[in-house]
Amino acid sequence: MKKIYTGLAVFSLIAMLSFDKTAAEPVKSIESAFISSLPEVKKHKMKNDINLLYLEDDLPVTVIYASISFGKMYETAVNAGIADVLSRTISIAGTVSYPGNSMYQKLESIGGEINISAGWETIGIEIKVLSKYSDLAFNILGDILKNPVFDEAGAASAKKLVLEKMKRDKDKPDETGVLKLREIIFGGSGYGAVPTENSIGAIDPLSLKTVWNRYASGGNITVAVSSSESENEVRTLADKEFSAVAKGGREFYTIDRDKIISNLKSVSGNIYLIPAELEQATIYTGTLAPEIKYNGNYALYMMNYILGGGSFSSRLMNEIRVKRGLAYSVYSLVRNRRNTGVFISFVQTRNESAAEVLSLIHDNIKLISEEPVAEEELQWAKESVKNSYVFRFSTINDLLGNFLEVEYNDLDAGYFKNYLDNINRVTADDIVNEGAKMFSQGLVTVVVGNRKLEKDLSRFGKVIICE
CATH class of the missing domain: 3.30.830.10 (Metalloenzyme, LuxS/M16 peptidase-like)
Known part of the structure; x- marks a missing residue:
């Protein structure tokens, strides 16, 4: 990766100096060299269909990003907001082995960090640690995938946070406007699903668990890893921590x-x-x-x-x-x-x-x-x-x-x-x-x-x- 970032610095400098259209050819040759030098990701499909991507890094850091194919695009007017509530519930309630905020405390004690969030098309889980703590990072991610806690207290706290954000957003004209625009274009589902007090209120631990069990399985999960650990070491850790995740095919949202x-x-x-x-x-x-x-x-x-x-x-x-x-x-x-x-x-x-x-x-x-x-x-x-x-x-x-x-x-x-x-x-x-x-x-x-x-x-x- 050192070569990549050295190339980036050189390219950036020359690109800025060569903005004039008369310098188009030099820029083109440099950009082509940079693009062709992008690292090739190594791919591995686990026995339970989880997709594992590996990118070698010279720095002694391991970055893991798990992507679960479920997000706001999968919502309807009835359950709008469930992706956000789900990600916040896991952040608050934790997992069986790392309940409450213990996974945050564990990672912070070694200088690591974790972030769990809901996007439009995926739930994302990002963990960063020094490479010598890679086993802990994989263990935490494995427990999130296999044993998240969806209890009444965690769900209630998550729903409260979502409702508070909704109230704040009502005072923001840019948020209010774009929500209404998407709702009109997409008919209140998927891109146009707008969370309401009723849709958030109807979400309970059972509905969260049902969604997780349906989508957080096999082919719906991709785990991308950048690390100074070797590809074999990463695959060994993945097999150890992720093999018990249920096998399953890919499932995507649909639109008419x-x-x-x-x-x-x-x-x-x-x-x-x-x-x-x-x-x-x-x-x-x-x-x-x-x-x-x-x-x-x-x-x-x-x-x-x-x-x-x-x-x-x-x-x-x-x-x-x-x-x-x-x-x-x-x-x-x-x-x-x-x-x-x-x-x-x-x-x-x-x-x-x-x-x-x-x-x-x-x-x-x-x-x-x-x-x-x-x-x-x-x-x-x-x-x-x-x-x-x-x-x-x-x-x-x-x-x-x-x-x-x-x-x-x-x-x-x-x-x-x-x-x-x-x-x-x-x-x-x-x-x-x-x-x-x-x-x-x-x-x-x-x-x-x-x-x-x-x-x-x-x-x-x-x-x-x-x-």
Whole structure:
């Protein structure tokens, strides 16, 4: 790994010095050398179907990241919030061998750390220790996988924390707005599942245990390890601690894409206004995006980079902030996941300029999905993406996260090494075609702002007040 990070430092320096388009060729050769030098992960499938990934590291540190295929995308309106409650319950109640906070105390006593959290598609368990304590780290992870404690006290404490966070988020217009946007686009399930007091209240230890027993098994678990310990030593520890985990196949969330598109078309153009006595209006627009394996995603990535993902040089930033000074924060993103995806744009502006800003957002989305971008603009975006790509691999956590993403989504083994080549193949026609295809599904707007905005916003579509 020393060679990797030395290469990273050299690449970063030269990339910064070579930002001028005239230096494109030197940057290209260096970036190619760096990408080709990325370490190869060693894979091993255990007898119970757990996927074990190994990455050798020169540092005397062991980092273990376990990924269980269950997260917020698996939720419905009925059990929304269960992934968060589940991860917090394990953090609070611990395991049979390490009850309560004893696993935290044990790890802290040796300078280690652990984090358990719920993501959109997975429950993640990360443990870091000095390599000489690898056996303890594997033992703790094994007990979490096999013997988590789901008791009344732990579940009650976890639910209380989740409810408290929900209450805090209600006072945050950015959180309120994006929750409502996803709920509308995805119909209240998966990406659109919004936790409520009722859905959290209905979660009990039995429901948590049922979910864990169903998803925390064999093929639904991937364990990625970076360590100075040898591959054989890591496999021996894994066999010792994980072999008793129940065997099981892979199970993923499902979505009804046709139903989502049908619903999206029926509400397209609507503006959902959430009244809030604030000086600023928070504006979200969004639509459905493709799943991660969709071939047109490289064009959509470049479309979004030019539209609002490319910081100060993006169109939305230039039109809304730089030229007119109407907002401080403005951006857009496309997030592709295993079975679905989402496009979102975001801006915060004064209430009195909300209508003007919304008009600029709509105009720029329309423009990029109807007219090919200029060749100079496309080349700028490609160079920016290439020059920043290396930073996706700057830490061990980044590397492990990338490998886990490949595994979870069944991506080609060369996904990251071929990424820049695929970006470089994107044409202006690809961008306009894929943009038009995505935005033709419909576009929804959510505004968190003064109720008096209703009249001005009605110029752009039907305004629906969300109390």
